[in-house]
Amino acid sequence: MQLSLYFGFARDAAQSQMPRVIVRTLHLALFLMLAGLAAASVEAGAQSSVSGMVRDSAGVPQIGAQVQLIKSDLTVAANVYTNSKGHFVFASVLPGSYAVKAIASTFLPSLRENVRVRSATVVNLTLNTLYEVMQWLPAQPRSASTQKDDWAWTLRSAANRPLLRCLEDGPLVVVSEGPNSQPRLKARLVASGQQGTFGEDGQRITMEIEDTPSTSRELLARVDFDPTTNAGMESMLGFRQDLGFAGSVESVAAVAMHPEIEDAGGNGAGSGLEEVAVRTTERMQFGDAAEAEVGTQQVMARFAQNSPNTILSEMPFATVGWRTGNNEIHYRMATAVPAPGMDASGTAGVLPALEMANGKLVVERGTHQEIGWERRTDASGVQILVYADSIGNPMLEASARPAGGMDFAGQALMDPASGLIRTAGEGFSTAGVVASVEHRLPGGNSVRLSYANGDALVISGARGAMSLSALAGAARPRRTQMYSLSLSGTIEGTGTRWRASYRWQPEETLTRVSPYALDAAEPFMNLHLRQPLCRVRGERAHSIDAIVDARNLLAQGYRSFVLNDGSLLIFAQEQRSMSAGLGFTF
Incomplete structure (x- = not known):
């Protein structure tokens, strides 16, 4: 890219100092802009990575679990399996937004959505069984500022998300x-x-x-x-x-x-x-x-x-x-x-x-x-x-x-x-x-x-x-x-x-x-x-x-x-x- 700037002034030397300051300022701003564009182009062409661990609810690494990297258009970008330590790596990933999904036998699939990949990104996934996902718990507020639940009992997920509720008299x-x-x-x-x-x-x-x-x-x-x-x-x-x-x-x-x-x-x-x-x-x-x-x-x-x-x-x-x-x-x-x-x-x-x-x-x-x-x-x-x-x-x-x-x-x-x-x-x-x-x-x-x-x-x-x-x-x-x-x-x-x-x-x-x-x-x-x-x-x-x-x-x-x-x-x-x-x- 070639950029030419032309400035002309018909004034005396004392008055010409101000245009020189303006020119130097424009040169500096132009240099910073070009440097930013170059850095952005280098980042866009760079390859990032996604890695992490797959464990069960007890923290035990899961060997041979299937892990998928899913694009925003729902296509599978890559598919790998965890090693003997439950670790997985997607080595070459273009920056963007993805979903990471883990699948293993006897477990419910685990999905992490809206994973922003810009450089080396770490995503750890936990697999739960059907019985671990559901549990009966007393309906208690999750924080002091939360309004108290008016239900007597509630069937909640592992993420404390209510599924079914039961009235005391209903x-x-x-x-x-x-x-x-x-x-x-x-x-x-x-x-x-x-x-x-x-x-x-x-x-x-x-x-x-x-x-x-x-x-x-x-x-x-x-x-x-x-x-x-x-x-x-x-x-x-x-x-x-x-x-x-x-x-x-x-x-x-x-x-x-x-x-x-x-x-x-x-x-x-x-x-x-x-x-x-x-x-x-x-x-x-x-x-x-x-x-x-x-x-x-x-x-x-x-x-x-x-x-x-x-x-x-x-x-x-x-x-x-x-x-x-x-x-x-x-x-x-x-x-x-x-x-x-x-x-x-x-x-x-x-x-x-x-x-x-x-x-x-x-x-x-x-x-x-x-x-x-x-x-x-x-x-x-x-x-x-x-x-x-x-x-x-x-x-x-x-x-x-x-x-x-x-x-x-x-x-x-x-x-x-x-x-x-x-x-x-x-x-x-x-x-x-x-x-x-x-x-x-x-x-x-x-x-x-x-x-x-x-x-x-x-x-x-x-x-x-x-x-x-x-x-x-x-x-x-x-x-x-x-x-x-x-x-x-x-x-x-x-x-x-x-x-x-x-x-x-x-x-x-x-x-x-x-x-x-x-x-x-x-x-x-x-x-x-x-x-x-x-x-x-x-x-x-x-x-x-x-x-x-x-x-x-x-x-x-x-x-x-x-x-x-x-x-x-x-x-x-x-x-x-x-x-x-x-x-x-x-």
Whole structure:
């Protein structure tokens, strides 16, 4: 750079001293400015570093923890692992703003946002387990100047951030989002009577804690027990943490104890089924265009007494999606087969189906892969996907009508209350297509049409009486199709929420086509109603709802077979079941 300054004065020597002073001052200012620009350019081109330690809450260095350096545009700039001392280094980093994320097995991810990198920057991260993050503490102000909390107890995070609060004389509620906003009510109690469902006949009482509206952390909880049986219970506890632009992490643990379920024909030996499942999920976002979800589901199951074996199974899953406008393309891999009557907020979505086969307790599982395209607008949606499945221990469910002593001990699980049994069929592989169209109707109603093809198990060659193992072994896959129509909405004036569906596939098929399909209708005619009986608005909303849920209303798809001891088995894709009760939200 060349800079020329010209000054001209037509005055005497005495008066020319002032311009010389001004010129020297300008030269000095120009020199300092050029020196600053040179230093800034050198700093901009310099490479900085980011280093630090990764420890657990006890201060123990974590070896082999994955550490990511994330740019402001959500892309990963670098990826390293901690050494034997828990130390990590990003050697060459351009100055700027970053996020540093640490990931290790059995720990919740740790994220440090808005890390300003100008030279050698040190970032130390602490990894916590799920149980360390949450703890019940008395609600005390954090400083003398802080206004005293009016809540009796509060569930706080390790950073002393409130998650849930409990009034001394009130129910469990969530933290309000702002100083002037009201907390949303959390608790829901449902008392119902059910009939025709495996492991759920009789009276049921369910206490459920819904998701909190917190933008950072949520708690999920559910307890479901049957007072008509000997301490039959299902429960679920989950925790979800939002990691900002990096995604979220979720851990859900579910426990089921069904003392009434036993090894059919075992004369009480091995009675009392226990099942535990832990599902961990991490959802990662890459801008507005891409999202990935990976996780695993670990399952342990056994009989409470005289257990012939114990199931220990790990079932991973993953989904990757790309969005452009209203279109989305995704890939999904899953291993756990969704249990019948799966509810995304309940234990049925976490606990897979169990059966007996060849004297051993087994779990229904397989390998599912799909590639799909979806287009959604405010008024409609279209989805098409192709899939390939390899299913092991496919579940066969039947209503048993014994004639004297049953001779299929070690071949089926039995629920004496409902008279239903579950056994495992021969594994098979299949591939097919699933397509659906959804459209919103006036008044907030919607209609959905679906089609699928693939293989389902059929028992076609059974003649005369035979044993249960031979009958289950005779089930063979057959190529078939499925059609379904679903309608849902709310009736104006009464506030009745309803959902009706009809799913058809050949009645001789004993299993579903495309069992891994999400949002699939239950087989044959189904109806769900929820009618508000009492609504109280205000600071604390209360409601009482009547609930009716009926599945396979027309009792379709039943296939009967006679065993060699004279017992009658009636198989079906979905057993006819009825459930009704009252739901209290407070």
